[in-house]
Amino acid sequence: MGDGRTKLTLAILGIIVILIAPHLFYPLFLVKVICFALFACAFKLAMGTAGLLSFGHAAFFGGGAYVAAHVAKVWGFPFELAVLAGAASAALLGLAFGVISIRRHGIYFAMITLALAQLVYFVALQAPFTHSEDGIQGVPRGYLFGLVDLSGTYAMYYTSAGIFLIGFLIIVRIIHSPFGKILDAIREDPARALSLGYDIDRFRLLAFVLSAALSGLAGATKTIAFQFASLTDVHWATSGDVILMALLGGIGTTFGPVVGAIVIVSLDEFLADSGLPIQPIIGTIFVLCILLFRNGVVGTLERWLKHSAPKQAEGLTA
Amino acid sequence: MTMSLPVLSGQLLVGLINGSFYAILSLGLSIIFGLLGIVNLTQGAFYMVGAFFAWMLLQWLGIGYWGALILAPLGVAAIGVILELVLIRRIYRLDHSYGLLLTFGLLLIIQGSFVYIFGTAGQPYPIPDELRGGYNLGFMFLPKYRVWVVVVALGLCFATWYSIERTWLGRTLRAATEKPALTRAFGINVPRLVTVGFGLGVGLSGLAGVLAAPIYAVSPLMGADIIIVVFAVVVIGGMGSILGSIVSGVSLGLLEGLTKVVYPQASSSVIFVMMILVLLVKPTGLFGWEK
Numbered sequence: 001m002g003d004g005r006t007k008l009t010l011a012i013l014g015i016i017v018i019l020i021a022p023h024l025f026y027p028l029f030l031v032k033v034i035c036f037a038l039f040a041c042a043f044k045l046a047m048g049t050a051g052l053l054s055f056g057h058a059a060f061f062g063g064g065a066y067v068a069a070h071v072a073k074v075w076g077f078p079f080e081l082a083v084l085a086g087a088a089s090a091a092l093l094g095l096a097f098g099v100i101s102i103r104r105h106g107i108y109f110a111m112i113t114l115a116l117a118q119l120v121y122f123v124a125l126q127a128p129f130t131h132s133e134d135g136i137q138g139v140p141r142g143y144l145f146g147l148v149d150l151s152g153t154y155a156m157y158y159t160s161a162g163i164f165l166i167g168f169l170i171i172v173r174i175i176h177s178p179f180g181k182i183l184d185a186i187r188e189d190p191a192r193a194l195s196l197g198y199d200i201d202r203f204r205l206l207a208f209v210l211s212a213a214l215s216g217l218a219g220a221t222k223t224i225a226f227q228f229a230s231l232t233d234v235h236w237a238t239s240g241d242v243i244l245m246a247l248l249g250g251i252g253t254t255f256g257p258v259v260g261a262i263v264i265v266s267l268d269e270f271l272a273d274s275g276l277p278i279q280p281i282i283g284t285i286f287v288l289c290i291l292l293f294r295n296g297v298v299g300t301l302e303r304w305l306k307h308s309a310p311k312q313a314e315g316l317t318a
Numbered sequence: 319m320t321m322s323l324p325v326l327s328g329q330l331l332v333g334l335i336n337g338s339f340y341a342i343l344s345l346g347l348s349i350i351f352g353l354l355g356i357v358n359l360t361q362g363a364f365y366m367v368g369a370f371f372a373w374m375l376l377q378w379l380g381i382g383y384w385g386a387l388i389l390a391p392l393g394v395a396a397i398g399v400i401l402e403l404v405l406i407r408r409i410y411r412l413d414h415s416y417g418l419l420l421t422f423g424l425l426l427i428i429q430g431s432f433v434y435i436f437g438t439a440g441q442p443y444p445i446p447d448e449l450r451g452g453y454n455l456g457f458m459f460l461p462k463y464r465v466w467v468v469v470v471a472l473g474l475c476f477a478t479w480y481s482i483e484r485t486w487l488g489r490t491l492r493a494a495t496e497k498p499a500l501t502r503a504f505g506i507n508v509p510r511l512v513t514v515g516f517g518l519g520v521g522l523s524g525l526a527g528v529l530a531a532p533i534y535a536v537s538p539l540m541g542a543d544i545i546i547v548v549f550a551v552v553v554i555g556g557m558g559s560i561l562g563s564i565v566s567g568v569s570l571g572l573l574e575g576l577t578k579v580v581y582p583q584a585s586s587s588v589i590f591v592m593m594i595l596v597l598l599v600k601p602t603g604l605f606g607w608e609k
Contacts, residue, residue: 126583287424
């Protein structure tokens with residue numbers, strides 16, 4: 001009924017926010033928010049849609065970041081190609097992770113992806129091209145399509161926002177496609193999906209690879225915008241951060257991860273200046289989220305709207 | 319590189335010690351998983367807290383190693399019991415994933431607080447006087463303390479295996495794991511048993527932390543690093559098998575030690591590579607089965 005109109009209003013509102021935001025907030029901070037929002041949405045595709053709790057998504061984010069930084073700095077790739085290379089390498093990494101771990105489900109999958117991501121962390125620590133503790137610094141931003149100079153903050157912001165929108169639309173499209181519906185079915189009842197003839201591991205693998213590719217895209221964009229890739233990007237704490245963002249916003253919702261990313265990145269930025277302990281505060285939010293708030297901000301809001309809507313309707317007809 | 323006997327045996331000893339710690343931690347992980355259906359990520363954090371309790375007892379109260387060996391695990395177990403009663407208990411009915419996520423949050427709180435207070439630098443902890451020195455075996459020098467750690471750790475593993483497989487407590491624990499409702503019908507207080515089991519599993523980690531304190535520097539990050547390796551060990555061995563935990567823990571520690579001699583660059587990743595190989599050949603782990 002009014003659903004389509006609501007969506008259109010939300011979309012227009014979103015675009016207006018994206019256009020105005022850099023005039024109200026520091027644009028590079030917003031770029032960080034945008035990249036983590038894309039990362040969180042990509043994670044949501046794996047966990048929320050395909051039901052794959054990955055504890056190793058930092059490997060894709062960081063892997064994409066390192067590859068994009070390397071090809072842009074050392075091989076002189078232009079911006080678009082560097083970002084695509086980051087996404088493609090993350091997809092390959094996701095395929096490798098998936099082939100190894102997809103046959104194990106639930107917590108085993110989580111443990112295996114965590115261990116595999118730790119392996120990637122050690123590679124980043126020891127491989128020559130990643131420069132260990134220093135990371136890859138001084139990555140050139142270059143030009144978008146050889147035309148737009150990205151060294152300007154606004155140009156970088158709008159380019160990142162564009163990448164986010166493309167990624168976000170891809171994710172929304174996947175979720176609402178027949179493929180996404182099959183993933184829903186597999187998540188809700190794997191045995192039934194299997195008995196209907198779906199090769200569930202294959203669908204899971206494809207969803208996981210897509211999620212990895214988009215995570216890599218987010219990592220690559222972040223690296224080029226901030227001009228460095230570091231070990232933080234591949235650390236297990238980053239895998240935890242993205243889980244928290246998706247969970248806090250609402251793992252079952254489309255916009256939730258975006259909201260979660262906004263909250264966590266802002267909190268991170270605020271706490272970094274305050275000298276307060278970041279990790280225990282993030283941990284406390286995590287615990288509260290699991291115990292009291294499993295639907296997340298957007299999920300709870302949606303539920304609340306749904307519950308209050310019929311009452312309103314009754315009130316009107318009476 | 320040249321492989322000399324002292325280097326090889328020295329690294330194998332280090333591997334054996336690391337392996338003993340992997341075994342104890344994965345044992346605790348297995349007990350808690352069996353009972354609660356929770357993959358306890360705080361297992362590593364409690365290992366770190368055990369080491370820190372030993373350090374605090376010495377620095378602040380002047381209580382030495384032997385006192386710490388008893389008090390620190392008890393303190394850790396007490397914290398574990400409180401956490402189980404207040405927080406972890408609330409999520410038993412939910413999907414197992416929530417247990418992992420909840421304990422991840424707790425890990426961040428515990429580890430982050432220690433980092434905030436003590437910084438990331440390691441604190442030294444002295445070897446107790448009685449265990450200083452060592453034996454000269456001709457081909458290598460064998461420090462007394464390391465022998466002690468291996469003996470105690472393996473003894474601990476055996477004691478745990480024995481008490482789970484052969485005693486009343488173990489029988490009841492296993493019954494509560496398999497059929498909680500039926501065990502309850504026999505008049506056994508299952509929730510209390512679960513609390514005890516959690517305290518036991520966590521206390522084991524605390525004890526391992528005290529044992530580790532004189533060998534490694536006592537650092538807030540020591541737990542997170544080891545728990546991820548222990549996850550790989552558990553995936554290789556198969557979760558839920560007590561004997562599997564011990565065997566795979568010790569042998570993977572040895573493998574790691576061996577790699578340090580043959581190809582040092584790969585020593586931190588060899589266990590993860592091993593995990594990949596095992597998963598490709600036998601996805602349920604060497605001693606495990608899918609429920």
